[in-house]
Amino acid sequence: DVLIAAITSCTNTSNPSVMLAAGILAKKAVEKGLTVPCYVKTSLAPGSRVVTDYLEKTGLQPYLNQLGFNLVGYGCTTCIGNSGPLDAGIEEGLVEHDLVAASVLSGNRNFEARIHQNIKANFLMSPPLVVAYALAGTVIKDVYLHPIGQDKDGNDVFLKDIWATLDEVKEVLQTAFEPEMYKKLYADFAEQNPLWNEIPSSEGDVYEWEESSTYIQEPPYFTDFSMDPGKFCNISGARALAIFGDSVTTDHISPAGAIKPISPAGLYLQENGVEPMNFNSYGSRRGNDRVMVRGTFANVRIKNLMVAPVEGGFTKHVPSDENMSIYDAAMRYKEEDTPLMIFAGAEYGTGSSRDWAAKGTLLMGVKAVVTQSFERIHRSNLVGMGVLPLQFAEGESAETLNLDGTETFDLMGLEGVQIRPRQNVTLRITRADGTSQETQLTLRIDTPIEVEYYRHGGILPYVLRQLLNG
Known part of the structure; x- marks a missing residue:
């Protein structure tokens, strides 16, 4: 019907x-x-x-x-x-x-x-x-x-x-x-929009952030900003936040549509005095990273193979072996100072090239995304937000490597070398039984300017440093 x-x-x-x-x-x-x-x-x-x-x-x-x-x-x-x-x-x-x-x-x-x-x-x-x-x-x-x-x-x-x-x-x-x-x-x-014109607003050179607002908050992308660019570093002791199959779209990744009352974003809004009837949509609250990060990877149809056959934004926290929302797991890993990686199949990031698919990934604490192939614009957006896109060698995948989410990962070959676009790096996989395996990945930073974007922590701090340097 x-x-x-x-x-x-x-x-x-x-x-x-x-x-x-x-x-x-x-x-x-x-x-x-x-x-x-x-x-x-x-x-x-x-x-x-x-x-x-x-x-x-x-x-x-x-x-x-x-x-x-x-x-x-x-x-x-x-x-x-x-x-x-x-x-x-x-x-x-x-x-x-x-x-x-x-x-x-x-x-x-x-x-x-x-x-x-x-x-x-x-x-x-x-x-x-x-x-x-x-x-x-x-x-x-x-x-x-x-x-x-x-x-x-x-x-x-x-x-x-x-x-x-x-x-x-x-x-x-x-x-x-x-x-x-x-x-x-x-x-x-x-003049034909009197209601809009009547909304009170502040004046001045610096925006006055309202701490109680559930619609707009100061974005965290410049927290601890300095004029010194960063550097490429190896990633040690990472966990898989999720393992996806093929054709995961930016609609699966991004916060979009209605906000469910029992979702992490819905619970956050209720904790801040917003009734479900007034939730509005993720799109209307895109200026509040606290809502949007909770809606990342929260699509009701996304399929994380770590908790199959369950659908929706869920994962397994390791080593506690607890099933929970992807957001809750990401925040626990952040408390444990554990870096995160996403694994996926072919055509990762197809669909609308929306910025929050990359922003939310970064704010989840994800350091790298490893796939069989990327959609062009989403790959570029990941680099622009300071997240490493990496690609399996031909014929390899999370499936052929038998990844199930219980492993730890070390990404090597990024420190102390001159980074080149599309160079090879080494991924060491350490399984729950203590055995390990190494495989080669392609660094999908495709151009010299993208090398600079990533070194600066993303395109936003890169542009700000350029502006401040005149």
């Missing part, structure tokens, strides 16, 4: 032809007496107020409203996981019975658990098809061959009966636009 149907995304809603086609399809559906099933959560979130203007001007918005596609706002919603909660009974049934439900959206992202943490199947499509599948209430039905529903007289209605023709779209398009509309909506924009 389709549980979420969202016309969303700044890119796809900027195409007036498909938006008007969605409105025409809605008009025809309403006139035939079709309705959206009650279990489908519908929404309309265009990227511009111009969309609202021309849908209202052409008389199509009321038909979208009748089908539940009411305006919920302008900007990022379902695409970044801001789909809001489902009916409590539906969510309970999904979790209890491990059901596969679907969302349909006109957005850009459909990574697992991105749209909603309890919806496993997410399909990208045009705005008119979003309306069509909302009416059908399922993605199993072939809407080209089978009826979407029945009209007022009980007759079958097929997609072809309500689809907007090219001539219909052209006719409406001619009356939808005028240049003055853009001037009217975007002239004096600041």
Whole structure:
């Protein structure tokens, strides 16, 4: 069944032809007496107020409203996981019975658990098809061959009966636009936002951090900053924080979407007086590292092989052998002064190249990430945050090396040498029974400037030192 149907995304809603086609399809559906099933959560979130203007001007918005596609706002919603909660009974049934439900959206992202943490199947499509599948209430039905529903007289209605023709779209398009509309909506924009303008703010050259804020805190990236750059060091006695398989995306790594009350981030917010109904999303709290680090590696679908078959952001702390959240384990290792490593398969870091996938990794205390291959931008972001990306030799992997998370690791070949891009380094693996094995890894610092970024502790301290040195 389709549980979420969202016309969303700044890119796809900027195409007036498909938006008007969605409105025409809605008009025809309403006139035939079709309705959206009650279990489908519908929404309309265009990227511009111009969309609202021309849908209202052409008389199509009321038909979208009748089908539940009411305006919920302008900007990022379902695409970044801001789909809001489902009916409590539906969510309970999904979790209890491990059901596969679907969302349909006109957005850009459909990574697992991105749209909603309890919806496993997410399909990208045009705005008119979003309306069509909302009416059908399922993605199993072939809407080209089978009826979407029945009209007022009980007759079958097929997609072809309500689809907007090219001539219909052209006719409406001619009356939808005028240049003055853009001037009217975007002239004096600041004056049209009185609520924003009324927010009190401080003035001065230095920002006044508010200790009690759960939205923004002073970032820790310049703690103990000095003008002296660092140096490459070997890593000794490291533990595996997690061992992942192939195709771990930045959506698996990054804090994104809704914040669960029982998650480390949710517990932190409640400890600071925030009720679950006011959690908002990770995206809205990205200015608070204390929330975001707790949401790193917390995706409900991420699979850490150290605790398989358990799904979600969990790991095993060694040597205590306790299962706990990845965040809690990372903080315990930090107290124990134990450096951490992440191991993964191929295509690590695919998907959106979001900064928090690298920031959160650093703040977890991870010193190095070892994979079979990296997505290009995430590899670069890791270097930019001062985390070493390393790659297994061809034919080797965490699986072939029989890693299970009980080992300790020593990374050697970084001290006292002139570091070269993509040089080899040695990983010594010491197993729980005391036996050891060494293997060669490729240092995936790929360029001379990346060598400098890492030596300075990341691109942020590098740039600051450059600025202060004139």
